[in-house]
Amino acid sequence: MSDEAARRQDPHPLRAGVQVGDRLLASWRRSTEYGVLTEAVEPVFSGTWEQESLFFECGREVLTDLHRTLVDEPVSLMLTDAEGLVLNRLSGDTSLLRSLDAVHLAPGFAFSEREAGTSGLGLALADRLPSVVRADEHYSTSLAGYTCAAVPVLDPISGRLEGSVNITTWAEQPGKLLLALAQSAAGATSALMLARARGRSPRPAPRGEVFHVQRGTLEPGSGTVRGLSAPWREALQRSEDAVRDGRVVLAVGERGAGRSTLLAQAVRRARPRDRILSASPPAPQDLDAWLALWSPELAKADTAVVVCEVDTLPARAAAELASLVVVARGARPGLPVVLTAEDLAEVPGPLAALVDTVVPVPPLRERPADVLPLAQHVVRQTRGRDLDITPAAARALETCPWPGNVDQLHRVLRRAALQADTIDLRHLPSEVFSGSGHRLSRIESVERDEIVRVLTTPGTSVKQAAVELGMSRATIYRKVAQYDLRIPR
Missing domain, CATH: 1.10.8.60 (Helicase, Ruva Protein; domain 3)
Structure with a gap:
């Protein structure tokens, strides 16, 4: 093999020997560094879009017009923000929509390179260049059935990256036409933004992750802090012992003190092979979607659960989540479940009843x-x-x-x-x-x-x-x- 061929050889562990272009090779390498799974996309749910920015308004209008001309075609039109969060999705093909739902390419889910590896929209946002990713060029093999074309959209005045226009179809469909359509839609969105820019408020800040599936090991380079003070080590050891014994643990203390970090470290130390479901309370309009994510994920083996700020969960959500956890622990005795709150007294009754061990986390002062x-x-x-x-x-x-x-x-x-x-x-x-x-x-x-x-x-x-x-x-x-x-x- 020539030096050039060796340099361009695919680092993907499941497709050794495949040669790819420089941009895809760099993206695959980044995906490996991020710790993205090659077999499936781990869902990161951030919730649906609340505040309609100028970019969202103009992009939705452009894609709605384009959708009317493609309603009978097997394509899905999407708008994402600059972080890869899918804001909306349009398609007249119900089988394609069901298939996209299965891989979480749906509104409210994050699909940047860090979360989903190499994809059309992830590559377009990372490089700020129009991108097409076909079939096996996706880092995750679960996306190999699709061809994705995406084009970044920049603010026409500030030049700031606002998001992307993404068009996805089945893998056997050609990508050049998709890219041309995406470029046209992105250009129309930018032009419409320029025409309506005066007097508009800035885009809303990105929302946090409210449901994230993580592997038990940290991604390369993320690291953790070791050798901290005795109060932290004692809280960590208590949490680790409780997780190893299969108890439900609640870490209490002030916000920002590191409660969720402590619990995640305890889970990784006690059960390093487990995947971790990390969740926070969703916005009210996302409650049903948030609850729907739990059942299929809890049914999977080697799973641990971290739920933050349970004292702020609505009563209905707390009751339903508690029921799901009880069923899951019945099927899998000892399922690790760890929660955070400021005070046990504020935790809704159904979840408080599950708690076996309370671990205070001292504030930083x-x-x-x-x-x-x-x-x-x-x-x-x-x-x-x-x-x-x-x-x-x-x-x-x-x-x-x-x-x-x-x-x-x-x-x-x-x-x-x-x-x-x-x-x-x-x-x-x-x-x-x-x-x-x-x-x-x-x-x-x-x-x-x-x-x-x-x-x-x-x-x-x-x-x-x-x-x-x-x-x-x-x-x-x-x-x-x-x-x-x-x-x-």
């Missing part, structure tokens, strides 16, 4: 030894390597009360890691230095942020800060006390 290891973990995830954190910045991080817990720490460190190779005080937001518990007015927030900005500038004394801010030193000291600022010098 009670685990100061965990702050820096977690901070470096976020930095590595963000930049792909360790960064230096100055002693002053480290002290500020360790003494911050972190009312938003690990979620807040993640947001702060991700932003700081994108600003510099050495993280210092000036790269941290004012919230890290302020212990003030009362809500600040807009003017107070601006004033506090300016004081923090000046005082965290390297080499700036209080006297110099007073000159720059137009205040006396006494006023600065008073303001520092007023906002409960703790800025290491």
